[in-house]
Amino acid sequence: MAALRARKGLLPWALLAPGLVFLGVFFLVPLYYMAEVSLKEGSLEEGYRLTWAFDNYTNAISDFSEQFIRSFVYGGTATAAALLIAYPLAYAIAFQGGRWRNALLLAVIAPFFTTYLIRTLSWQTILDDASPTVDFMRTVGLIADDGRLLQTSGSVIAGITYNFLPFMILPLYASLERIDKRMLEAGYDLYASRREVFRRVTLPLSMPGVVAGSLLTFIPSVGDFINAEFLGTSNQTMIGNVIQSRYLVVTDYPTAAALSFILMLIILVLVLIWARVAGTEALMGAEAK
Amino acid sequence: MEAATPSMPRAQPDSRPRVARLGRRALDLALKGYAGLALLYLLVPIVVIIAFSFNDTESRYNFVWDGFTLDYWKDPFGFQGLGEAMQHSLVIAGLSTIAATVLGTMMALALVRYQFRGRSPVNFFIFLPLASPEVVLGASLLSLFLSVGVALGFTTVLIAHIMFNVSFVVVTVRSRLIGFDRNLEEAAQDLGASGLQTFRLVTLPLIAPGVLAGALLAFALSIDDFVITFFNNGSYSTFPLFVFTQAQRQIPPNINVVATMIFLVTLAAMAATVLQQRRAERMAEMRPDDL
Numbered sequence: 001m002a003a004l005r006a007r008k009g010l011l012p013w014a015l016l017a018p019g020l021v022f023l024g025v026f027f028l029v030p031l032y033y034m035a036e037v038s039l040k041e042g043s044l045e046e047g048y049r050l051t052w053a054f055d056n057y058t059n060a061i062s063d064f065s066e067q068f069i070r071s072f073v074y075g076g077t078a079t080a081a082a083l084l085i086a087y088p089l090a091y092a093i094a095f096q097g098g099r100w101r102n103a104l105l106l107a108v109i110a111p112f113f114t115t116y117l118i119r120t121l122s123w124q125t126i127l128d129d130a131s132p133t134v135d136f137m138r139t140v141g142l143i144a145d146d147g148r149l150l151q152t153s154g155s156v157i158a159g160i161t162y163n164f165l166p167f168m169i170l171p172l173y174a175s176l177e178r179i180d181k182r183m184l185e186a187g188y189d190l191y192a193s194r195r196e197v198f199r200r201v202t203l204p205l206s207m208p209g210v211v212a213g214s215l216l217t218f219i220p221s222v223g224d225f226i227n228a229e230f231l232g233t234s235n236q237t238m239i240g241n242v243i244q245s246r247y248l249v250v251t252d253y254p255t256a257a258a259l260s261f262i263l264m265l266i267i268l269v270l271v272l273i274w275a276r277v278a279g280t281e282a283l284m285g286a287e288a289k
Numbered sequence: 290m291e292a293a294t295p296s297m298p299r300a301q302p303d304s305r306p307r308v309a310r311l312g313r314r315a316l317d318l319a320l321k322g323y324a325g326l327a328l329l330y331l332l333v334p335i336v337v338i339i340a341f342s343f344n345d346t347e348s349r350y351n352f353v354w355d356g357f358t359l360d361y362w363k364d365p366f367g368f369q370g371l372g373e374a375m376q377h378s379l380v381i382a383g384l385s386t387i388a389a390t391v392l393g394t395m396m397a398l399a400l401v402r403y404q405f406r407g408r409s410p411v412n413f414f415i416f417l418p419l420a421s422p423e424v425v426l427g428a429s430l431l432s433l434f435l436s437v438g439v440a441l442g443f444t445t446v447l448i449a450h451i452m453f454n455v456s457f458v459v460v461t462v463r464s465r466l467i468g469f470d471r472n473l474e475e476a477a478q479d480l481g482a483s484g485l486q487t488f489r490l491v492t493l494p495l496i497a498p499g500v501l502a503g504a505l506l507a508f509a510l511s512i513d514d515f516v517i518t519f520f521n522n523g524s525y526s527t528f529p530l531f532v533f534t535q536a537q538r539q540i541p542p543n544i545n546v547v548a549t550m551i552f553l554v555t556l557a558a559m560a561a562t563v564l565q566q567r568r569a570e571r572m573a574e575m576r577p578d579d580l
Contacts, residue, residue, distance in 0.1 A: 015399035019392035026452040030429035033436045092324035113555035117532045118548045122334035223422020240424045260428045
């Protein structure tokens with residue numbers, strides 16, 4: 001009997017083991033190697049030596065603070081914009097979609113079945129100086145006659161917002177759809193106005209979706225470099241662009257590794273603060289209870 | 290009762306509810322309008338992508354509309370290197386989906402079905418890759434491969450794709466497994482089914498929709514991945530990498546044709562699962578007396 005119970009206790013670990021080992025070797029161990037690289041000195045030609053060069057970190061921060069700040073500003077703005085676009089959309093589909101709900105949801109995420117890079121190139125086409133969009137906006141006077149949309153902060157932020165929108169819409173929709181409609185009716189029966197019902201019933205109940213959605217959008221937004229690459233100029237460079245070029249073009253591995261760590265650390269701290277404020281439940285699958 | 294209170298004032302035909310109703314309708318309409326605009330914003334780039342696959346372009350960059358042609362649809366892979374890149378993408382996506390789905394489903398089963406010490410740390414550990422930006426995942430894997438001296442290519446790309454897919458599969462399958470009725474398994478065993486039979490005949494059919502959803506997500510993520518692949522590919526090109534390289538030289542409409550094809554296939558697969566899901570839900574709602 002005891003042996004049987006012991007075997008039962010091991011069963012979950014037996015199921016977990018292959019995946020945990022894989023993630024350990026190819027997610028945790030790489031982080032260790034990156035930590036080591038970030039403390040080295042040297043160059044690709046001469047080779048790198050571990051000298052515990054902690055100034056790699058201070059130099060990385062002082063040299064690239066501008067890109068760091070820009071990344072968080074762009075990422076934050078894009079996340080806020082995505083929330084503003086996605087919440088009413090998810091709300092409309094969940095509460096007014098009727099029998100078209102699944103079809104509408106499919107239409108919402110359909111754009112993301114095309115390749116990410118090509119979607120971004122498509123925005124390049126739409127925002128290009130010679131495009132009908134810019135023509136129209138110049139005629140209407142929304143932008144100056146020599147004004148442009150492409151290669152501005154606006155175009156980069158718009159691109160990021162667009163590209164990570166499904167990460168916002170899906171969790172929002174999931175949490176809104178799960179709301180028991182009788183709760184809302186109870187609110188109305190108690191003479192709550194529509195606004196009150198929204199503020200005191202719908203919004204609190206959809207908070208897990210807001211929390212999860214903003215995190216899932218914010219994280220890739222901050223680390224992105226494709227949108228800045230295709231829709232911006234060197235004035236819109238983000239930290240992802242710097243890491244990418246330090247690693248793959250300049251082969252300055254120690255700086256690139258230090259930058260990656262700083263980025264990861266800041267994001268992790270922000271995520272934990274956010275989780276503390278909003279409750280971890282929505283985050284790490286406490287729904288599994 | 291009514292006779293006893295004759296002086297009770299009758300409810301005034303209040304105009305407020307009507308105003309409220311009108312306001313409500315206006316709000317509903319505004320909401321629908323806003324949602325419609327948002328939907329438009331989402332779909333315009335796709336329309337542009339599809340339209341420009343028919344563009345008889347004269348420039349090297351397929352940005353300006355020059356007229357209609359079917360040439361690129363007749364020979365989608367007629368551009369040097371495109372066919373090979375697409376083939377690589379399919380192989381990597383197929384293999385990484387299988388591996389990540391098996392690993393992820395096992396983990397999800399363990400997390401949903403068993404109470405055990407260490408479940409929260411495991412949950413947190415699985416969540417970590419999802420909380421790391423892709424550049425960091427790509428860069429750290431590259432650090433490992435460089436330090437250990439592994440040549441970049443097919444294997445490193447495959448490892449990278451399995452790695453970033455596992456957590457996504459766990460999260461997807463786990464959310465679908467909640468509410469899983471373990472009594473059904475116990476019933477099977479009471480009826481004399483072996484452990485393996487129970488899994489094959491009861492557990493697997495029940496979790497299949499969740500597993501399928503996880504696998505589909507993994508496939509879509511893999512075939513679309515650029516950043517992590519870019520760090521670890523060596524000279525092994527996939528479709529997104531091909532697009533990136535071409536973006537600096539020449540963008541043939543063939544790229545749009547292939548993108549449209551990927552779009553249509555994924556859309557069809559998703560639509561099929563949604564329909565299948567709905568049928569499964571209807572079946573699940575059926576009671577024995579309905580039969």
